[in-house]
Amino acid sequence: MRLSLWPQSLFGRLIAASVIAVLISQAVGLVLIAxxxxxxxxxxxxxxxxxxxxxxxxxxxxxxxxxxxxxxxGLEAPHGRVHPNPGARQRGARDQPRGFLRVPLPSDFERTxxxxxxxxxxxxxxxxxxxxxxxxxxxxxxxxxxFEARELAAHQDTVLRYDVTVRFLDGDTAVFRxxxxxxxxxxxxxxxxxxxxxxxxxxxxxxxxxxxxxRPLSDLARAADSIGRDARPAQLKERGARExxxxxxxxxxxxDRLHRYLDSRSRVLAAMSHDLKTPLTxxxxxxxxxxxxxxxxxxGRELDEMESMVHEALALFRGLxxxxxxxxxxxxxxLATVREEFTGMGSAxxxxxxxxxxxxxxxxxxxxxxxxxxxxxxxFGSRADIVLADGPQLTIRVRDQGPGVPAAExxxxxxxxxxxxxxxxxxxxxxxLGLAIARDVAQxxxxxxxxxxxxxxxxxxxxxxPRRR
Numbered sequence: 404m405r406l407s408l409w410p411q412s413l414f415g416r417l418i419a420a421s422v423i424a425v426l427i428s429q430a431v432g433l434v435l436i437a438x439x440x441x442x443x444x445x446x447x448x449x450x451x452x453x454x455x456x457x458x459x460x461x462x463x464x465x466x467x468x469x470x471x472x473x474x475x476x477g478l479e480a481p482h483g484r485v486h487p488n489p490g491a492r493q494r495g496a497r498d499q500p501r502g503f504l505r506v507p508l509p510s511d512f513e514r515t516x517x518x519x520x521x522x523x524x525x526x527x528x529x530x531x532x533x534x535x536x537x538x539x540x541x542x543x544x545x546x547x548x549x550f551e552a553r554e555l556a557a558h559q560d561t562v563l564r565y566d567v568t569v570r571f572l573d574g575d576t577a578v579f580r581x582x583x584x585x586x587x588x589x590x591x592x593x594x595x596x597x598x599x600x601x602x603x604x605x606x607x608x609x610x611x612x613x614x615x616x617x618r619p620l621s622d623l624a625r626a627a628d629s630i631g632r633d634a635r636p637a638q639l640k641e642r643g644a645r646e647x648x649x650x651x652x653x654x655x656x657x658x659d660r661l662h663r664y665l666d667s668r669s670r671v672l673a674a675m676s677h678d679l680k681t682p683l684t685x686x687x688x689x690x691x692x693x694x695x696x697x698x699x700x701x702x703g704r705e706l707d708e709m710e711s712m713v714h715e716a717l718a719l720f721r722g723l724x725x726x727x728x729x730x731x732x733x734x735x736x737x738l739a740t741v742r743e744e745f746t747g748m749g750s751a752x753x754x755x756x757x758x759x760x761x762x763x764x765x766x767x768x769x770x771x772x773x774x775x776x777x778x779x780x781x782x783f784g785s786r787a788d789i790v791l792a793d794g795p796q797l798t799i800r801v802r803d804q805g806p807g808v809p810a811a812e813x814x815x816x817x818x819x820x821x822x823x824x825x826x827x828x829x830x831x832x833x834x835x836l837g838l839a840i841a842r843d844v845a846q847x848x849x850x851x852x853x854x855x856x857x858x859x860x861x862x863x864x865x866x867x868x869p870r871r872r
C-alpha cells in the first residue's frame with residue numbers, strides 16, 4: 404500500500420495547506436526583496452564602473468601610443484590587490500556589518516556593463532567584458548562601490564573579477580579590472596529571524612482557526628455515530644462559526660423529531676400489544692372447548708404462530724429504544740451459552756475462536772442476534788458452526804450446511820416478513836423477522852450483517868462489530 408505524507412484529517416489538511424501557503428508567500432517575498440536589493444546594488448555598481456572606465460578611456464584617448472602605454476602602466480595594479488571605493492568611510496570593528504546571508508540570484512552582469520559602456524563611449528569604441536583569466540594579466544583596477552576594503556578582504560575567495568577590454572579609435576587597447584561581490588543579494592540575518600517569527604505566529608493563528616472549525620465537525624460526527632448506539636444521545640453544543648452553529652442546530656432538531664417519532668411508535672406498539680393479547684387469549688380459551696382434537700391442534704398451531712409473529716414484530720419495531728445500556732460483554736461466554744442452549748435441544752452447534760477482550764455492547768440484543776442466526780442455520784442447514792475472530796473489529800461467522808440462498812435473494816431476506824419462496828411453510832418458513840432483527844442489532848452497534856453462499860455448499864452469515872475507541 405502506498406504511503407502518503409498528506410494528512411488524512413480535515414484539521415491536518417487545513418494546517419498543512421495553510422503552512423505551505425505561508426511558507427511559499429514568505430519565500431516569494433524574500434526573493435522579491437533580494438531581487439530589489441540586488442538590482443539596486445548591481446545597477447549602481449554598473450553606473451559607477453561605467454563612469455570611471457569611460458572617464459579614464461576618454462583621458463587616455465588623446466595621448467600618443469607611448470604616452471598612453473606609460474599612463475596605463477602607472478595605473479595598473481598587480482593581481483590580487485583590490486581597490487575599494489576611496490569615498491567609503493572606514494569602519495571600526497564595532498561598525499563592521501555582521502550576520503549577513505547571501506541569497507543567490509542570477510544576473511546578466513556582463514551584458515549590462517557592456518551595453519552601458521558602449522552607450523557612454525560611443526560607436527567608435529569596441530568594448531568586451533569577460534571573466535578574468537588565470538593567471539590574471541596586468542589591468543587597470545576600478546574601485547569597488549558600496550563595499551569597503553575590509554568587506555572585500557573577508558570575501559577574497561568568493562569575489563568575481565571581470566576584465567573590460569576597451570579598443571581605442573587608433574586600434575590600441577586598455578584592460579580594466581572590475582571586482583564584484585558574488586552574485587546574489589546580501590540580506591541581514593535579522594530579516595530571516597523576523598520572517599521565521601512571523602511564520603510561527605501565523606501558524607499558531609491558523610491552528611486556532613482550524614481547530615475551531617474541525618472540533619464542532621468532530622462532535623457532529625460522533626453524535627451522528629451515536630444514533631443507533633445510544634437511545635438518548637446528548638444534544639450538540641451550538642458553537643463555532645455561524646454555518647457550524649446552523650448545522651448543530653439542524654442536527655439537534657433532527658434528533659428531537661426522531662425521539663418524538665420513536666416515543667410515539669413505542670406507545671402505539673404498547674397499545675397494540677395489549678389489544679392483541681386479549682383476543683388471542685379469548686381465542687385460545689375457545690379452542691380449549693372444541694371437541695374435535697385434530698381441529699383443536701390445528702387452530703392451536705395457528706394461534707401459536709400468530710402470537711410468535713406479534714412478539715417478534717414488537718421486538719423488531721422497538722428498534723433503538725429498547726432501554727438496554729451498553730456494558731462490557733464477554734463474547735466467549737455469550738457464544739458458549741448460545742451453544743449450550745441449542746445443544747441441550749439436540750442441535751449440532753460448534754464454536755471456534757475467541758475474543759481478546761470484552762466487547763462494549765448490549766448483551767441481550769447481541770444474544771438475540773446470534774440466537775436468530777444460529778436458529779436460522781439449524782432450521783435450514785441442520786447445523787451451525789460459529790467462528791469468532793478478533794482484530795480492529797470483531798467478526799462472528801455462522802455457517803450451515805444447507806442449500807444456501809439464491810444470489811438475487813441474499814439481500815431481500817433481510818426485509819421484514821419476507822421469506823424465500825421455497826421456505827413458505829409452517830414447519831420451516833418462520834415469520835420472516837429473524838434476520839431483520841439480527842441486522843437491526845448489528846447496525847445499532849455500528850456494525851453490519853451480510854449473507855454469503857459458501858463455495859462448498861451452505862450459507863454463511865457474517866456479523867461485523869467494530870470496537871469503540
